[in-house]
Amino acid sequence: MLSLIRSIFYTFLHAFHKRETQDYPEKMPYLPPRYRGRIILSRDPDGKERCVACNLCAAVCPVDCISLQAAEGDDGRRYPEFFRINFSRCIYCGLCEEACPTYAIQLIPDFEMADYNRQNMVYEKEHLLISGQGKYHGFNFYKEAGVNMGVKATGGGENENQPVDLKSLIH
Amino acid sequence: MAKIQIDGTFYEVKSEKNLLDNCLALGFDIPYFCFHPAMGSIGACRLCAVKKFANADDKRGRIVMSCMEPVVEGMIISTDDPDVKAFRESILEGLMANHPHDCPVCDEGGECHLQDMTVMTGHNYRRYTFKKRTHNNQYLGPYIKHEMNRCIQCYRCVRFYRNYAGGKDLNVFGSGNRVYFGRQQDGALESEFSGNLVEVCPTGVFTDKIFNKHYARKWDLAHTPSVCQQCSLGCNIIVSERYGMIRRVMNRYNGSVNGYFICDRGRFGHEFINSPDRIKKVHLRASKASELLEVDESCTLSDFMGKKVIGIGSPGASLESNFALLNLVGKENFSHGISEAEHKLTNQSIRLLQSRKVYSPSLKEIEKSDAILVLGEDIAKTAPMMALAVRQAARSESIKLGEKLGIPEWNDYAVRELDQNHQGPDFIVTPSATKIHELVEMAGQAFAKAENPLIITGISGGNEDILDACSTIADALKKQGKKLSVSIVFPECNSVGLALLDGLTLEETEERIDGRQKAEEKIDTVIILENDLYKRASKERIDAMLKKCRQVIVIDHLMNETARQADVLLPAAAFAESAGTVVNNEGRAQRFYSAVPLTGQLKPGWSWCNDQWENLDQVVNALVDAYPVFSAIKNQMPDADFRCSNEKIARQTMRSSGRTAMNANISVSEPKPPQDNDSPLAFSMEGYKGSPPSGLIPYYWSSGWNSVQATNKYLDEPDGHVRNGGDPGVRLFDDIDKE
Amino acid sequence: MKYVFIIAGVMIVVLTIAAGLIYVERRLLALFQDRRGPNRVGPFGVFQVVADMIKIFFKEDWVPPFADKAVFIMAPGILITSIFLTFAVIPFTDKFLVLDSNIGLLFFLGNSSLGVYSVVLGGWASNNKYSLLGAIRASAQMLTYEVFMGLSLVGVVMMADSFSLREIVEVQKNGWFVFPQFLGFMTFFIAGIAETHRAPFDIPEADGELVAGYHSEYSGMKFGMFFVGEYMGVTMISALITTLFFGGWLGPAFLPPAFWFFFKTGIFICLFILIRASLPRPRYDQLMEAGWKVLLPLVLLNILATGAILLLKHTT
Structure with a gap:
């Protein structure tokens, strides 16, 4: 019985404590740089789209809110023909960023995406693509990958030998 | 049959098959690359290692390649011994040393046998830090894309292309670490089966260029079982769709028809559906x-x-x-x-096939024939898969010879060395040929010796006399107690079905x-x-x-x-x-x-x-009422109300992505999935995902097997028949035979 | 004519307090939980009540097709009526009361018993498992606590020698009954919480287990009646505590008697909210056990002691 009264008393004392409430719109909260907010698509150091349309982000997305179609340029370079994120479904889990093999898709500290019309929350590639490299600088997938897609010649990568000359007898 | 002990359990296995084949049939997940159920084994990749013990007291055992190991009564093996696992992992590490880092842009990604095997063997970290060997790629025509850096030297491509399908223009060059699979110089592949390289290659060296034009990952495609409509053979195919568009056609295994392969016309001929016309x-x-x-x-x-x-x-x-x-x-x-001519010939052919005189063989049975006479039909053009079957049948003599010498059929390279390109008795006769009588005479002699004689003819080049001749030969063979098989190539995919209906010319x-x-x-x-x-x-x-x-x-x-x-x-x-x-x-x-x-x-x-009819089943019911010859269709094919565990069968995979975004540009409210009233399949990722009845398998997938190699999980044994209902399709003429 | 004014006045006052409590409770809970509470609508969020009222009035008034329609509609009405009737006997001041009945206290007890019908019928008519479970719990709980609610007041009645609430207040000119009847006050207070099924005794509603219990199926203004009815119940119990134990309108003369009445009542309303913020819900069997095995003997003891002391005083 006494313990009950003590609880009531302690609760009453809380009336004089400091408020925990964040006064959000009046006072902006601090967001760390790796905060997982709005999703963007970044570009490689050459200024070209980093996304190679591998579909891994779409596959890993737990709410299936990413949809894209792969296409190939004349030089063989892959890019997404369209890239659509339905932010009204997105749960900002960041799995797409973890799955991305080219650092193309990144989550940035911006969460103010609410809208009165859900249709406005469907973002196409032109809304997602930024002009910079985002969080990861200097990475160019096609320099690392073993394929020639217009960025480096076959065998021209840092970790590659020159192509084998089959017509030669010398190894 | 033999009784062997695998991982401490006894199994009855087939002694005419090798150990790997038997283990796969029993459901063991043994990694492999170079073995192919239809092509046998050569032991090139060294991945399918298992441990073999001399007897029950032998605790050390020795590592053997299961694909090169005949089954012996009482043998004891282990598939998951730590030594074996380490061995497989080191083999895979070696194969991966030069493999490029390009899965994200590789069309094979997500259905890659190499990816599956890498995961299965547990090779996770790359230790090889030196430079990778690279190759120049070739232009191989409008259908096949070449990316040699990805090659793991399993030799499957040349074995299929040259040995199995008889192609001449793809070969292996170089030696050692420089082994190269390609043509002597750039140019389109000549074989009409080149598309199968896409499925045969365990990695992304050969990929589908047509599919690449509107590419989607296997897990994103909605797959549907279908039947090829390009010729009268009716090969089984899987048609795949994404965003409402047909993306590609792959082979669908039917142990009685096309097996593991389809021709290029079937694989690449679907693009008219996306045509602007x-x-x-x-x-x-x-x-x-x-x-x-x-x-x-x-x-x-x-x-x-x-x-x-x-x-x-x-x-x-x-x-x-x-x-x-x-x-x-x-x-x-x-x-x-x-035309009147075609109409008459078709009807006559069907009467012949319906009669009890001759047997109408499946493609698989054609492969087993030991004497073949092709009369007046260019089957390489009008029915390419039948030509492929005939090519296999031509090896029947050398296989028999091998058996006599104790070389099993699966030991592919040894059998081929043995026969030195000797071919069995098959004869091709065109009515325009001058020495027709002489050839037919020779064929007659071969037929007299053969156990499964077969005559192939067709509507396009045939005439009534050939059909009459078939009938006569059948009568003659009947006296010897043999049944003649006659396979007739019709001009179109449903020529036979149409001929069974009444109609004018x-x-x-x-x-x-x-x-x-x-x-x-x-x-x-x-x-x-x-x-x-x-x-x-x-x-x-x-x-x-x-x-x-x-x-x-x-x-x-x-x-x-x-x-x-x-x-x-x-x-x-x-x-x-x-x-x-x-x-x-x-x-x-x-x-x-x-x-x-x-x-x-x-x-x-x-x-x-x-x-009056709202769905396909009602049409079929009316059809069967009007033409009882088709009653087997109604009785043996599942109708639209068929359910597996109270669910329709899902066309989409469980990894299917983008469900809440693909239509979001039109409306952010997701529509209800489209309904299919004509089949027990659902246009959705929700539905039955297990092993459906044989005719309704939408795609091949099994845990750990994302590539087409998962096909074997749906068969009673590799290169056997489809589980859960047998090979798809209903033979209409057999029913008449029974009556 | 005068009665009409008084009746109207009482109703307006009660409804205003009850509606105001919607805002006050949320603000106070926030206060006790280090939050800010509603502060968006109007200065300090005071118009939150208006916003809530607008919402609740304009919500679709939906009767589930599987419900027993007549009873379903009747149930919240019973609650509101019974509570309003109770306020008829409460003396806000010696002048400002509707009915100075000589059985005022019995009238209150009778009416509060009627309240149980509303809950039981509401849960039954909803035709929903959770609602019915809530209703069953509510009936058992209210019946139990009614027993010693009545008994806890016997001491007061004995001391005041009257059932008239006005007279009970006037007797307290010599000293509030809370001191001699502390045990009675405590038990009445606990029974009052249980009677209005407020937290921690909100077992019939129990969000986490019963999805709002007997009023799961209610929406719109019918839910609003349950909602406001609960606050009216709180006001009623607080007013009765004030009347029976804390001298009603009595207080220093520099402020009007009505102020003292409402001031005291307000303190008890706040106490109700503070208890809600502090204490967790007991288990159902614990509640019943506490009622029958602890509180009932205590109340009987109180009656015995009061009677004995009064008898002693009388004889000496």
């Missing part, structure tokens, strides 16, 4: 002189029906579509739309339309169903015929010459957009299903031609 809307012509114009309103065929109507069906359309038209216009007004149709009859019998409307008549008779004849009709109604999917002559043009769903049944040359009725939900004004042919 597709008829997607109703077209009308206001008067004979005016233009054919698109109309937005929906309409039905009955809006245009005349008083006296004649319907022209097509051997290229499904049984249901033809029957619906027949039912609409009446038996006496239904035409097959084929093209010549009779012309006569009916000609107008020499009484006025009240004069034909005023002709309905042409998916049939380009200009390909069947001269332009003058067809022009004259169509001109006499007051109204020409064409139901078709492509804007061809006939369609351009139409007064009313109705858009028909192509084979990949509708469900139906076709009967192949063997008399096997097979069901195909729509891979894409229908949109807009598109309707299947049978739906245009009737108002």
Whole structure:
């Protein structure tokens, strides 16, 4: 019985404590740089789209809110023909960023995406693509990958030998 | 049969098969690369290692390659010994040393045997830090893309291309670490089976260029079991769709028809569905002189029906579509739309096949024939997969020779060394050949010795005499107590099915339309169903015929010459957009299903031609009532109400992505998945995902097996028959035999 | 005519307090939980009540098709009526009361018993498992606590020698009954919480287990009646505690008697909210056990002691 009264008393004392409430719109909260907010698509150091349309982000997305179609340029370079994120479904889990093999898709500290019309929350590639490299600088997938897609010649990568000359007898 | 002990459990296994084959049949996940159930083993990749123990007391054992190991009674092996696992991992590490880092842009990614095996063996971290070997790629034509850096030197491609399919222009070059698979110089691959390299290659060296133009990952595609409509063999295929568009065609295993392979026509010939020439809307012509114009309103065929109507069906359309038209216009007004000669020959052929005299073999049975006579048909062109089967049958003598010397059939390289390209007795005779009698005589001698003699002929090059000759030979062989197999190649995918329905020839149709009859019998409307008549008779004849009709109604999917002559043009769903049944040359009725939900004004042919039936099952019921010869279709094919564990079978994989975004550009509210009233398959990722009945398998996948190698998980044994209902399709002529 | 004014006045006052409590409770809970509470609508969020009222009035008034329609509609009405009737006997001041009945206290007890019908019928008519479970719990709980609610007041009645609430207040001129009847006050207070099924005794509603219990199926203004009814119940119990134990309108004369009444009542309303913020819900069997095994003997003891002392005083 006494313990009950003590609880009531302690609760009453809380009336004089400091408020925990964040006064959000009046006072902006601090967001760390790796905060997982709005999703963007970044570009490689050459200024070209980093996304190679591998579909891994779409596959890993737990709410299936990413949809894209792969296409190939004349030089063989892959890019997404369209890239659509339905932010009204997105749960900002960041799995797409973890799955991305080219650092193309990144989550940035911006969460103010609410809208009165859900249709406005469907973002196409032109809304997602930024002009910079985002969080990861200097990475160019096609320099690392073993394929020639217009960025480096076959065998021209840092970790590659020159192509084998089959017509030669010398190894 | 032999009894062996695997991982401490005893199993009954087949002694004529190798150890790997048996283990895979029992469901063990043994990694492998170079072994292929249809091509046997050569022991090139060293991945399928298992441990073999000399006897029960032997605790150390020794590592052997299971694909090169014959099964011996009482043998003891272990598939998951730590030594074996370490060995496999080190082999894979070696194979991966030069493999490029390009899975994200590789078309094989997500259905890659190398990816599966890497995960299965547990090779996670790359230790090789030196530079990778690279190769220049070749241009291999419009269908196949070459990316040699990805090669792991399993030799499957050349073994298929040269040894199995008889191609000449793909070979292996170089030695040591520089082994190269390609052509002597850039150029299109010549073999009509080159597309199979995509499925045979365990990694992404050979990829599908057509698919690449509108690529989607395997897990994103919605797959539907279908039947190839390019020739009369009816190979089973999987048609895959994404975003409402047909993306690719892959082989669907049918142990009695096409096995693991399909020809390039079947694999790459589906692109007409995405063609700009597709008829997607109703077209009308206001008067004979005016233009054919698109109309937005929906309409039905009955809006245009005349008083006296004649319907022209097509051997290229499904049984249901033809029957619906027949039912609409009446038996006496239904035409097959084929020439008198073809009509007569087809009917005669079917009578021969239906008679008990000869046996109509499946492609798999053709492979087992030991004497083949090909009469007057260029099967490499008209039925390529039959030519491939004949090629396998030609090896029957060398396989027998090998068996005599104790070399099992699966030991592929040894058998091929043994025969030194010797081929068994098969003879190709064209009626124009001069020495025909001599050859037939030789064939007669070979037939007398053979156990499974086979005659192959066809409608396109054949004549009635050949069919009569078959009948005579069959009689002769019957006296020896043997049954002759006769396989007849028909011109189109449903020639046999159509011939089983009543109908007029093209010549009779012309006569009916000609107008020499009484006025009240004069034909005023002709309905042409998916049939380009200009390909069947001269332009003058067809022009004259169509001109006499007051109204020409064409139901078709492509804007061809006939369609351009139409007064009313109705858009028909192509084979990949509708469900139906076709009967192949063997008399096997097979069901195909729509891979894409229908949109807009598109309707299947049978739906245009009737108002009373709402789904395919009702058409089939009416068909069976009218023509009892098809009753096996109704009895043996699951109808649309069929359920697995109370669920429809999902066309999409459980990894299917983008569900909440793919239509979001149109409306952010997700639509209900399209309904399929014609089949037990669902246009959704929700539904049954296990092992459905054999004819309804939408795609091959098994835990840990994302590549086409998962096919074996759906078979009773590798290169065997489909589990859960046997090989798809119903043989119609067998039923008659039983009666 | 005068009665009409008084009745109208009482109703307006009660409804205003009850509606105001919607806002006050949320603000106070926030205060006790280090939050801010509603502060968006109007200065300090005071118009939150208006916003809530607008919402609740304009919500679709939906009767589930599987419900027993007549009873379903009747149930919240019973609650509101019974509570309103109770306020008829409460003396806000010696002048400002509707009915100075000589059986005022019995009238209150009778009416509060009627309240149980509303809950039981509401849960039954909803035709929903959770609602019915809530209703069953509510009936058992209210019946139990009614027993010693009545008994806890016997001491007061004995001391005041009257059932008239006005007279009970006037007797307290010599000293509030809370001191001699502390045990009675405590038990009445606990029974009062249980009677209005407020937290921690909100077992019939129990969001986490019963999805709002007997009023799961209610929406719109019918739910609003349950909602406001609960606050009216709180006001009623607080007013009765004030009347029976804390001298009603009595207080220093520099402020009007009505102020003292409402001031005291307000303190008890706040106490109700503070208890809600502090204490967790007991288990159902614990509640019943506490009622029958602890509180009932205590109340009987109180009656015995009071009677004995009064008898002693009388004889001496």
